[in-house]
Amino acid sequence: MNNALNRVLANQYARRLMWPVLVLLVLIAVNIAVTGFDFIWPHVSDGRLSGAFVNILRRSAPLLLIALGMTLVIATKGIDLSVGAVYAIGAAIACQTIIDGTDQSAAGLIFRAVAIALVATAVIGAWNGTMVAYFGIQPIVATLILMIAGRGIAQLVTGGQIPKVQDSSPFTELGRGEILTVPVPIWIAAAVFAALVLLTRRTALGMLLEAVGGNPEASRLAGIRSKGITVLVYLVCGLCAGLAGLIGAANLGSADANNGGLWIELDAILAVVIGGTSLLGGRFYLLGTAIGVVIIGTLGDTIINIGLSDQWQFTVKAIVVFIVALLQSPEFRAWVFKPFKRRPAAPAAAPAEEVLAK
Amino acid sequence: MSAALVSMTGIVKDFTGVRALDGVDFTLRPGEIHAVMGENGAGKSTLIKVLTGVHAHDAGEILLDGKPVRFNSPGAAQAAGIATVYQEVNLTENLSVAENLLAGREPRLGPFINFRAMRRKAKALLDDLGIDLNVAAPLSSYSIAMQQLVAIARAVDIDAKVLILDEPTSSLDRDEVAVLLGLMRRLAAERGTAMVFISHFLEQVYDICDRMTVLRNGKLVGEWATADLPESELIGHMLGREAAALEQLERSVAGHEVADEAPLLSAKGLGRKGSIAPYDLDVRRGEVVGLAGLLGSGRTETVRLIAGADRADSGSLSFDGAKVAGHNPRTAAARGIAFCPENRKTEGLVGDLTVAENMILAMQAARGWARTIPQSQRNRVVAEFIDKLGIRPGDPDMPVKNLSGGNQQKVLLARWMLIEPKLLILDEPTRGIDVGAKADIQKLVAELSGEGMAVLFVSAELDEVTRLSDRIAVLRDRELISVLESEADMTTERIVDTIVAGGGSE
């Protein structure tokens, strides 16, 4: 029984992940063909792991954090457009707190800065969740408000300046340091990934989330605290965005309220969708999201490696996303791979639903 | 006998691996009313959807007036004179009644819709059918029953040669059913419209249909003239077993002792403005209380207040000896009140989740997200209830949306039985499900109450209510008007009398 359950789950996951994994492998293969095996094979220099692929992972860490939070939000049928602004707020609060301190290397100060930033971003996330769950405002609108105002808040925190933390401050280790030769951002992202996987799959949170996203009213009548869960999920998403902002700020040693994490929400949503989670809510795939993030990260390097100019960034990203989106569409696959079987002009809505019911 | 108007032969339809229709033949003659009968999953709806262009068939032939046709959209079928009314109202609530009636066929001035002419035409159309509505009002301002009549009026107006009615009466009350059946007779007689009628109400089928085609498991069982097929034989054909077995089930249900003690649940002056007038209601352990009344009489509203699904704005509720405060579905479940809502799909199940997940949802919700049900316990209880309730297919990992209505209802019941409630509230648990599952559920209700569980039971079918209930609360116009207690009062006739009398007293 248990085995059967695991097998089916594995299959379901495998089916969802097949296309993104294929696309990622193609991208990696292209890079290896152009720059050699060094692309994928890391080496240790100066006591830290480096290499093109490790760099991609390290740089993708903030996006991964945000995309993971976004996955949970999307699972509840929501969306969070404010993560880019929250990223900037988290970065701004942390850096400003540190440069306002006397000794920028004091552990207490850094701890306080990180704590204040995370609490503030969690509060912002909870605010978004409250707007959605308790005021019944559509998620896209509720979070649009903070998307507009958020960067203003971040600038207010920094007074429009770009606070620069001393390079000697241990705060920068969050973005630049390494533990056991592996860069800290990768550790943080991996830890959050593992924590979220455990949180959602080892407890019942994942199932309850999927229930709330799949059918909010049924979930309410089944006695699920759906409002509480919704707030929790937006809170986690805000927290992830704030943490991503901290990593970004630590990496640079400064916080740019205007440009930090600009349009990262779109990349995060793309990563979630590439990873197989539907924007309509319900089932979610954290591993798929991680793969989606790596695809997006690898894409940027691929463009430079194959010698295309920077202007291709957007175009190539669009094309890759289009391909993944189409490959994930059963209708498209049927159309392409079974050209001889005519389909009805009007696609029957959810044929699967009809199978046994009628 | 006149030549066939519609002739379907050897129709085959597959849905990714499942054969929904397997070589079905169907013949419809001009001016006849023809019932398609079968359990849920027999293929009735698929047959209709193939005929109306919603689904494309994989093999077979459809002749309309002797000419082969193949519709690739409902629009194309309508254009060829085949109109359909579905069980669930398929109109758009945000548009006005007139627009819904005439959408796609609006009277126009040049390229523009002539709203004045449209309203006039819509008004005339409804007047003709004996329906009086404000055609300019949004459809959403009318009850579901009225919306269904509008849907029928729309189909009639298409001037169809063939009118298909798929469970049109499931949300209508008696008067409305009478209007509909009268309308059908008139259309058949005056316009020679051929009609396909699908209904679970055998009484209506026998009342109006000329012929019947019976399907079972996607295959054709046969076609009979109504007069040649007694009810018991029909049921036998539909179920594929002897009708006697069914009757035995029904008999086993009635009669058991109710513990004579303080009520488990006691509502005093419970009410909600605009929804249900304040009412008093007691339910004791081991008792089945039925709620009877016409559609819109406030049955669902009554039980939703008790279940905590809606907030009461007057009165008080006590349960199990304690006063209930801060009532909502979660606290209700914690107290031992389980509620199976009326609409399985939108309020009950989460379609994407598996059978197992849907079953343990309430149990898990009660424990909170942090305390997961251990895997072994979960597998055990799920397997136990799949077996106990006879859920088919018995795969705990299948998404619940792929199950038939009856099996979905059983999953929902299992969800609540898992938390071992003291009071089980069932709102229309047998609506739209096949005869076999219906009997299973009725039997289960009787068993549970026998074990000491209190049950509140809402059903549109008075037969079912009288058969199962120890007491019956009768509602009318959003008011609880009477509670029938004695054995002698528990008849369909008595309930109808009560409803009529309740109206007279006002």
Add this chain to the structure above:
Amino acid sequence: MSTQTLTERPARSTLFDGMTRYIPIGATVALLLALYFGGVANYRNFDKPQVIANLFIDNAPLLVIAVGMTFVILSGGIDLSVGSVMAFSTMTCAWLTVEAGLSAPLVVALVLVFGTGWGLLIGAVIHYFNVQPFIATLVGLFLFRGLTLQISTSDMSMREVKFFQWGMTHVEVGGGIRQGGFWLPYLSFAAIAVVAVAFVVLHYTRFGRGVYAVGGNEQSALLMGLPVARTKIGVYVVSGFCASLAGVLAAFATKSADPLRHVGAELDAIAAVVIGGTLLTGGAGFVLGTLAGVMVWGLLNTLIQFQGNLSSWWARIVMGVLLLAFILLQRGLARSGEKRRT
């Protein structure tokens, strides 16, 4: 046939129900008036008619994409590609006339055909391949920004092209600003014409009513025999056309093309549509509400300009807070108008 007549009063009076539909737009108009008179009371020169005229001049392109967005949102979809399509259209206008030397009217026609064609393509992908509109149009957002940058990485002037002088040619009413009159350029009239046409199409044609029907309940619309495919694809065609037209209007407005222009315009358009009372879930809203929404958006900016001492960040925060206030207001009204049906 039974002679009995079935009568049912609507669950609420039709008068009220008719009104419920107009509450969001009524709120928008009330807010618009409140903002305007607040401005008049607080700032000198705010009562000049040109202040209102400027709303139609500066927001003409936004108005046009917001109208296209209204169609899409009414049908239950969303179009994130409009800002990029707009920038791409402006850039193409400049490139084809200045670099390639094609005749301007031909170029404008080509651009409009192109925008329409893009809408057709993405609408077909959304409908036939069931790709979520958010993602399909997000592809457009990236794709056209990229293509625009590939045409030119810097801004490009087309002031030498005679044809583009037409847009800012203006009509003066009441003898110019100094005599207390105002002026409006042709491109404002073009934008107003788009609103008028959209209004007629949405309310008086089968396509328009089909948009409402599909947005209300797509499955029902299909079963009612309405041309769902044509309608769903049609709204993206309208939006694509509007986006390219807005790009052309932007070309008229500045006679220059900038590859980084209109970044985030889709969000402005969505905000304007939402402020205008159209529900993002589809099926309910009015194009005139969108007009009011664009006016509110423009008026907020005007107020910030007249205030003149808001720092960059306070301006953004004020914008966000006002949007919040508005949405809560709208939500409160909608909730009080909600009802439980049986």
Add this chain to the structure above:
Amino acid sequence: MKRRSLAGIGAGAGAALFTLSACGEDSGGDGNGGGGDGYVIGFSQVGAESAWRTANSKSVQDAAAADDRITELKFDDGQQDQEKQIAAVRSFINQAVDAIVIAPVVETGWTDVLTEASDAGIPVVLADRGVEAADEDLYVTRLGSDFEAEGRSAGEWAATTFATTPDFKILELTGTTGSAPANDRKAGFFAVLDEKGVAYTLVDSQTGNFTAEEGKATMETFITTHGLDGIQLLYAHNDEMGLGAIQAIEESGKAPGTDIQIIIVDGSKAGFQAGVDGKVNYIVECNPAFGEQLMDVVVDVIEGGSPEKFTPVEEGVFGPDQFEAELPNRQF
């Protein structure tokens, strides 16, 4: 009843704006100005996209507040959107200000709105960036940096420093693709190298969008793609990108300023600090603090003066030996 509450809330929201906007008020200003004896000036700023820009806004606002001749400065942030800037200028015309200052986000597309200002008799002064040459008659003067000259300064230092390097290899981090500073700083730099006949190879040139974040990411990609060996010079179009790149270089185990020489443009505090630390070799200043100079020009223009078409802002270039002395003078 419904309608009354609706109007009430509407009025409430309106009141909220006016209360809120008061929060942004700087110094109990007399609000709507114009009535006094001083001048009212409208200033349409690009946005707040960088520390340089914020310093610039602050310099202008402070200078206006301190200047007795000026009653009020109407400041509007265009959020890097030309249409917002044009709308702001139209609004200034409506407000009948005495002069308009524009810091244009792009060079083209200003003809109509400048004509409108000139029809209304309001003089226009450009700050920082310029507009296309054809519109020259429509504004009085431009006060700002000469980006091409900045590029040329950087180019001259590079040409001198690496005149004899046999295989002179350059990496370039450009500003936002398509922006005037990015275009001009690039053009000026390579024009000088070409004029002087320096034999160089431009190994790669990618945008860092004027931000530290992207500057660092792009540099990392440079390092993995090309390596740093044999590359002599990194030319970064602004401080922030340069500082980001320095981190990337340090993380790859090389020493910025030594293993690879670095030129940055702007000259912020952080940039000079890096110079003092020996990580930057040459800084071309781009001075944002021209508020007072701007006020003088504007008042002169209002009072009928006709200054030169282009008034350059005082800007310097700084080599390694000047960094330490200059650091305390930095304002942003």
